[in-house]
Amino acid sequence: ILGTDRFGNIGSFASSNNFTVDSKGPVVSAVSAVQIDSSNVTINYTLSDLTASGNFVDVEISSNGGSTWVVPTSSLTGNVGVGQSVGNKTITWNAGVDFSGQSQSDMRVRVSARDYFANQGAFVQSSNFILDTAGPVVSNISAIQNIGSTNLVVTYDLSDQTTSSLNVELQISEDGGSSWVVPTTSVIGEVGVGQTTGNGKTITWMADTDFDGIYSNTMQVRVRAIDSFSNQGDFATTANFTLDTANPTISNVTANQTVGSDSVVIHYDLSDDSSTNILVQLDISSNNGSSWSVATSTLAGNIGGGQTNGVNKTITWNADVDFNNQDLGTLKIRARAIDKFTNQGNYAQSASFAVDSKNPELVTVSELSSQPQGGDTSVIINGSFTETNPATNSLYIAVSGGAYGSATIGTGNTAVLNNQVVDTNTTLQGNDYISKLKIVETDLYNHSLINENISPTSVYKYVKPYTPAVPTVDNSTTTTVDIVVNKNSSEVSGLEYAIFENTTGKYVQADGTLGNNAVWQTGATWATLTVVGLSSPVSQYVFKTKSRNSSDVSHAVSSESSLSSGASAGNTAPTITVNSVSQTSGNNYVTINYSGTDLEANSVNLTTYQYSLNNVDWYTMTEKSGVGSNGVNNLIFSPTGTAYNFAWNAAADLSNVENAVVRIRLLANDTLLDGNLAIGPTFALDLRAPQITNVSASQNSASRQVTIEYDLADLTSTNLSVVLDISPDNG
Known part of the structure; x- marks a missing residue:
């Protein structure tokens, strides 16, 4: 500084120390902006100015490529505002606060500075940058369990400013959205990290892994996405839908063979939440369930696909085709069901049951058991089979080379037939023979076997002729x-x-x-x-x-027939006529006078010579010899009659008997025939002495006469001799 006084005196210059003059605005360069997370944008810039500090940095943001700069910036932090120094600087803008829910690709930032001396620098803009503070949008969500699978397929559309590196989340509710705790460990497909935007995205949930055995019609699925800036979108939720991972149930399985056929009828109850389009599978065991290898090619009825819920469902099985020639009581049925979503139930087994698809087997050939006789209209045959379920037996006979006659129904419910009476359909005669016979056994299920004998035993096959008439x-x-x-x-x-x-x-x-x-x-x-x-x-x-x-x-x-009755030449039986019977006077024997007649003058014998005291009890008479009795053997009866005597020694057979109605009877035999039994007239037999009782004696008064009195009794009432003795000395 040079001073001049008023007098014009010019002084010498005096110089200050060096000092700075700044009239130039600060310079901002290298402005850039990038979103680093869901909310924050990092703004980088370089600040230069002569004044190294105390600068004021201002930031403006445009959402339309710089046309306007009205985006709020209240959340700016970092190297912004007063007190900024030169150098490479960073500002953070919380776009989630000032500009949330936005998705822009033409965002810009401009930065200017004003230094300590109020020198204002110019704004410097960044290039366009992408800002995404909006959560990804999930839409058009649906969930369906497809027929034939237990998997749930979820479809959705996904949109976001950020088209890649999205994280898709899925949650499942079983109670209409009240809770979202159903496990989702088995989801696959377009879920989780690394997803991209697009329509018709799919997620598959293996429900039988995470949620097996459940049936619910209040299922919901919700899906949301988080983009690379951690913007989390809202959940998109399905309406209630039905999910079925519960297995169908088969119960009450029974099986029985139908009488009269090879058809086995199987019953079962079927229950499933799906109720329709159910597949029923069935296996058969012949060894009580040790293995299940019996053929099932003939199953018919409520078997296979397309089945519906119900009780007492019916399946038929032709055991004759699939289990031919078998007879076992150790069969079992097992059945299970698979619903339309491939939920497979457990097997349900029947109790053991019997199947007989086997014909009876021959044990003994049908045979006659006795020889038929002339005049018979039936014969007796035997035969046997092996059969567990015998039912009917039809028996047939063919006579003398002819055809079989009509059937005789034999004993039922047996496989061993003994002494079966079979109709010959004709009356047998002495020249007939049984040329063949058969037994047809049919079991309970209509299987049969013909037990035929075309060469019956010769011992019995020929009819024994009628017994001839008497010659x-x-x-x-x-x-x-x-x-x-x-x-x-x-x-x-x-x-x-x-x-x-x-x-x-x-x-x-x-x-x-x-x-x-x-x-x-x-x-x-x-x-x-x-x-x-x-x-x-x-x-x-x-x-x-x-x-x-x-x-x-x-x-x-x-x-040969039996012998006829015998016939002989004109022999007649001898006859006896009793002429008289009396006790010989003065003797104890009885003389019987009779006549014997025989037309053939045969020699005869007395085979009966008896007496009776009461006409009830008869006893053999003892013959008295030496009194003209003719004996009992070798008597010749002439055709005109021969007189004979028989002397009965009554005293030898009886004693002390008096009977007025004694009888005798005689019968002769000519060695061929017995004659008549001839009974003689009644006669008196007296073998007892007269009886004197009540003897008394008294002298008559005034007389020398003695009167003797007594009682006299005897069968012979007259011509009795009475002898009297008198003792003077008391006998």
């Missing part, structure tokens, strides 16, 4: 008789006969003699035959006949 024997002489064979009136004609003589045990020969061997000829050939060489009486010969079955060419004895 005719007549025209007897002392050594011959004529004989004619008579067939049974019901017997067929043309059979051969043999004639047997019973007394000698020999057979009539073709020449009429008797021989040891039977001769067989038809009745017509025998005609009327004279049997010769007999001994008298010829009535002793008894002739019988028998026939034989002409169909039995072996002529077995079993094919």
